[in-house]
Amino acid sequence: MKRGYHHGNLRQALVDAALDLIVQNGPQGFTLSEAAKAADVTPAAVYRHFAGRDDLMAEVARQGYDIFAALMEFAYNDGKPTALAAFEATGRAYLAFARKYPGHYQAMFESGLSFNAHPDLAFTAARARGVLEQAAEQLSQHMPATRRPPASMFSAHIWAMSHGVVELFMRGTPGAKSAFPPEDLLEAGIGIYLRGLGLLPPE
Amino acid sequence: MKRGYHHGNLRQALVDAALDLIVQNGPQGFTLSEAAKAADVTPAAVYRHFAGRDDLMAEVARQGYDIFAALMEFAYNDGKPTALAAFEATGRAYLAFARKYPGHYQAMFESGLSFNAHPDLAFTAARARGVLEQAAEQLSQHMPATRRPPASMFSAHIWAMSHGVVELFMRGTPGAKSAFPPEDLLEAGIGIYLRGLGLLPPE
DNA sequence: TGTACATCAGTGAACGCGCGTTCACTGATGTAC
DNA sequence: TGTACATCAGTGAACGCGCGTTCACTGATGTAC
Numbered sequence: 001m002k003r004g005y006h007h008g009n010l011r012q013a014l015v016d017a018a019l020d021l022i023v024q025n026g027p028q029g030f031t032l033s034e035a036a037k038a039a040d041v042t043p044a045a046v047y048r049h050f051a052g053r054d055d056l057m058a059e060v061a062r063q064g065y066d067i068f069a070a071l072m073e074f075a076y077n078d079g080k081p082t083a084l085a086a087f088e089a090t091g092r093a094y095l096a097f098a099r100k101y102p103g104h105y106q107a108m109f110e111s112g113l114s115f116n117a118h119p120d121l122a123f124t125a126a127r128a129r130g131v132l133e134q135a136a137e138q139l140s141q142h143m144p145a146t147r148r149p150p151a152s153m154f155s156a157h158i159w160a161m162s163h164g165v166v167e168l169f170m171r172g173t174p175g176a177k178s179a180f181p182p183e184d185l186l187e188a189g190i191g192i193y194l195r196g197l198g199l200l201p202p203e
Numbered sequence: 204m205k206r207g208y209h210h211g212n213l214r215q216a217l218v219d220a221a222l223d224l225i226v227q228n229g230p231q232g233f234t235l236s237e238a239a240k241a242a243d244v245t246p247a248a249v250y251r252h253f254a255g256r257d258d259l260m261a262e263v264a265r266q267g268y269d270i271f272a273a274l275m276e277f278a279y280n281d282g283k284p285t286a287l288a289a290f291e292a293t294g295r296a297y298l299a300f301a302r303k304y305p306g307h308y309q310a311m312f313e314s315g316l317s318f319n320a321h322p323d324l325a326f327t328a329a330r331a332r333g334v335l336e337q338a339a340e341q342l343s344q345h346m347p348a349t350r351r352p353p354a355s356m357f358s359a360h361i362w363a364m365s366h367g368v369v370e371l372f373m374r375g376t377p378g379a380k381s382a383f384p385p386e387d388l389l390e391a392g393i394g395i396y397l398r399g400l401g402l403l404p405p406e
Numbered sequence: 407t408g409t410a411c412a413t414c415a416g417t418g419a420a421c422g423c424g425c426g427t428t429c430a431c432t433g434a435t436g437t438a439c
Numbered sequence: 440t441g442t443a444c445a446t447c448a449g450t451g452a453a454c455g456c457g458c459g460t461t462c463a464c465t466g467a468t469g470t471a472c
Contacts, residue, residue, distance in 0.1 A: 005434050006448055018249055026315055032426065043426075053426065054459045076344055109370075110313075111231055116344040149391060156381055157392040160367030160373065161360065167312075188352060189360040193392075196399030208416055208467050248416045256459065280463065400470075 003040065011049040013039045016048035018060050019103035027111035032056065057111055058118045065121070066103030071097050076135050083139045084199060087158075090135050091190045094162040095183060098170060109163070132159060144199065154197065161189050206243065216242045216254040217404045221263050222306035228315035235259060244308040260314055261321045266326070267307030274300050274332035279338050287402060290361075293338050294393050298386060301373060312366070337361060346400065357400065364392050 005014065017038035021030045032053040036043040050056040074092035079086045098105045107113070108125075110188040136155030138147060170182040178185065194200045210216065220241035224233045237255040239246040253259040278296035282289045301308045310316070311328075318325040339358030343351060373385040380389065397403045 005432085010448080028315070031424080033424070042450055044428080044451080047427075048448055060314075112231070118398065128453085140395060150382075150397075152381075153383060153391060156368075156372065156383070156388055156397070157364065157395070160371055160388075161364045162367070163371055164363030164365070164367030168363055169371065178355075179353075180359070185356065185359055185363075188356060189363065189396075192352075192357070192360065192399035193396050194224075194254065195400070196395035196397070198405065200399075202405070203402065208417085208465085213415080234457080236457070238431080245417055247461080250460075251415055 004009055007039070007041060007045075010039060010041060012046065014041075014056060014061055015063065016047060016050065018056055019107075022103040022106050022111075027057070027106045027197055030057065051184070054113070054117070057107060058113055060104065061107040061111065061113055062118075062121050062124055064101060064108045065124040065128050066140060067104060068097050068108070069124070069131060072128060072131040079135070079138050083142055084137075086196070087135045087139045088190060090132050091162055091186065092160050092183070094132075094188055095166060095170070098166040099182075105166075121166070129159075139199070143199065148197075154193075155158075157193065158190060161193070162186060165189070210242070210244060210248075213242060213244060213248065217244075217249060217252065217259060218263055218266065221259055222310075222336075225306040225309050225314075229260045229271050230260070233260065241267045253281060257316070257320070259326055260310060261316055263307065264310040264314065264316055265324050265327055267304060267311045268327040271300050271311070271370070272327070272334060275331060275334040279334055282338070282341050286338075286345055287397070290342045291393060291397075293335050294361050294365055294389065296388055297335075297362070298369060298373070301369040302385075308369075321398060332362075342402070346383070346402065351400075357396075360396065361393060364396070365389060368392070 012027045013172050014035055017035045018030055020038065021034055032046055033043045035056065036046050046056065050059065072090055075084050077089065102113045106118060107115070110114040113121065116124070133152055136151040140151040140154075163196065164180050168182075169178045169185060180188075220238045221233055222239065224237055235249055236246045238259065239249050248257065254263065274296050275293055277290040279289050280292065300380055316324065318328070336358045339354040339361070341355040343357075350376055362395045366387050368389045372383075374387060383391075394403065398405060
């Protein structure tokens with residue numbers, strides 16, 4: 001493919017190239033030089049758009065958190081039709097995101113980026129996390145006021161289980177030999193958990 | 204510290220040095236050269252004991268799986284005093300292991316080692332996983348035969364939630380600002396889950 | 407007990423490699439007149 | 440419509456660095472006699 005001296009949209013092309021490389025080689029295998037090469041450009045050209053390797057990686061993660069938050073909000077759908085259905089939908093959305101945007105997912109959760117070094121990243125991440133907590137908060141009000149755990153606690157439970165299912169059973173790593181599709185596994189796990197909260201009939 | 208021409212126990216010294224480095228720099232930041240330096244030895248000396256960098260890393264992981272399996276078996280305690288208590292203990296053991304052996308944990312779960320390239324590693328890992336599945340199997344027999352999920356499924360749920368709690372709330376990464384200690388968070392999550400299975404009274 | 411010798415763990419120098427980053431530059435683009 | 444010029448995105452060569460790995464070697468250890 002030919003192109004002139006100027007690329008046109010190099011910044012996003014580099015982000016896209018980085019995503020491809022992360023999917024293929026993992027977040028640690030991604031290098032600035034390879035991303036430049038994939039975008040058909042000299043490594044030095046990258047510095048017109050990013051401060052360096054980490055900055056490019058951070059932009060990938062930032063775009064990931066944006067997509068993630070949007071997807072969660074869409075799934076949450078303002079708590080309709082019911083608080084329960086909306087909450088379950090956000091759980092599914094977590095896994096759907098990891099499935100559909102594996103490069104972003106790895107940049108966000110497996111790249112070892114420091115939130116301290118990238119405050120804007122922390123901000124965007126908090127927005128995404130906020131959706132799930134909001135859903136938990138709303139669901140919480142359908143529970144008997146006595147003996148209900150804090151909303152932030154069971155949003156953390158669902159988040160942890162979703163994350164664990166993705167890491168252990170959707171990605172090739174350790175225990176990949178689960179007999180169940182990750183989606184089914186998570187669905188069942190969330191169901192049992194919500195039953196334990198008294199939010200679903202005891203079967 | 205002085206030592207002669209021969210080290211004495213270089214093999215294990217290298218493993219220990221690798222563990223330190225992994226804890227400090229993460230599994231990707233670990234290098235053969237630094238491990239050799241930490242053991243007060245030339246990089247080339249490493250090749251007397253390991254085939255190369257990956258082989259050293261794999262040995263760290265293998266020792267980790269050994270410790271992990273032993274710890275799980277100890278926690279399981281042959282299903283005593285009750286199947287339920289034993290199952291809960293294995294859940295706690297997962298987190299205790301991650302807390303106590305962070306270097307091993309990272310080599311096992313975050314280093315990106317391929318099980319295909321290290322079959323003995325896969326074998327040891329399967330042994331560790333077997334303990335949890337065995338505990339789940341035994342617990343499963345205390346449930347009404349109708350409508351109980353497969354044992355391998357809810358052992359996967361517990362494993363996923365444990366893993367998620369460790370990754371998200373115990374290690375510095377993304378959502379580190381949980382208000383709850385990871386141990387309490389997991390304890391509560393497993394409790395709710397077991398209640399959902401009908402194995403604990405509905406509160 | 408002493409000596410010759412085989413073993414082999416660790417040395418030190420060297421290698422090629424790809425990395426991230428810098429620098430002075432070049433040439434395409436688009437605007438002012 | 441045409442020309443001069445400022446802008447700035449991308450070039451190409453170079454850098455220093457630390458990596459994993461190799462090789463011929465050296466010197467400590469321990470065993471055979």
